[in-house]
Amino acid sequence: MVDVVEDNPGLSILQHGYSHLSYAPVTERKCELGSHRPIVTITDELTRGLQQLREMFGSRFHAVLVPPWNRLSLDVVDSLPASGFVGLSTLGPRSSGSVELVQVNVHVDLIDWKGGRKFAGEERALGQLIDHLRLRRLEKVDPLEATGVMTHHLVHDEPLWVFLERLLSFTHEAGVRWCSTDELFR
Structure with missing residues (x-):
């Protein structure tokens, strides 16, 4: 994977959650980054993933979270800047949201x-x-x-x-x- 990115200068890497597993009850829509687990567990995973991706891809990695299933709790959004994220991308028109995060959906x-x-x-x-x-x-x-x-x-x-x-x-x-990352x- 690293070789593919290195060989294609137009590619950028963003973080798509951590495990891409849903922790929501089966009666709810799938969500990895919701309020179903302690926020500290989620932020620890996201920070670990961010560090791994940064090590693997260097400057080609952008600290932007793209949550699986386009869902995450507001607590997770609020925690992103302190975890090292500079951006967020979900589905639909962006809201005013956090002033600390660049949101491009x-x-x-x-x-x-x-x-x-x-x-x-x-x-x-x-x-x-x-x-x-x-x-x-x-x-x-x-x-x-x-x-x-x-x-x-x-x-x-x-x-x-x-x-x-x-x-x-x-x-x-x-x-x-078309804009670059x-x-x-x-």
């Missing part, structure tokens, strides 16, 4: 998780993309937040890869500039 989920873990389809993906851009323009969400597209490369099917290739090609030709989480 994703707004387009390309996977239909309930419909077979496959590409959600061009109509849904483009609809989410256009909707966030429209809400930014109307200032109904933070107009300065970049519009983020969430990928899940381990479950991408062929239609999703084709869509991404077309989207990136189209946006490049239209003069859209360094730019987003300064």
Whole structure:
């Protein structure tokens, strides 16, 4: 994995939780970083993970938390700066949130998780993309937040890869500039 990152200068590493295990009761939605365990246990794990990733990937690692299932408790959010995190990324328009954390979220989920873990389809993906851009323009969400597209490369099917290739090609030709992790989480 380290070799792949070293060989691809456009890749950045962010922290996706610690164990990707849900500690929520089966009657609730999955959540690793919720209020189901002591905050000290969660912060210890996240800090350990942050240190490991920093050692493995050096400057390619950014101390940004991307919580599994896009869920975490407010106590965890509040603990992130003291644990060494500078950023947070979840799903949906960002809120005013913590002044100590840079929050840049994703707004387009390309996977239909309930419909077979496959590409959600061009109509849904483009609809989410256009909707966030429209809400930014109307200032109904933070107009300065970049519009983020969430990928899940381990479950991408062929239609999703084709869509991404077309989207990136189209946006490049239209003069859209995709921001780097360094730019987003300064």
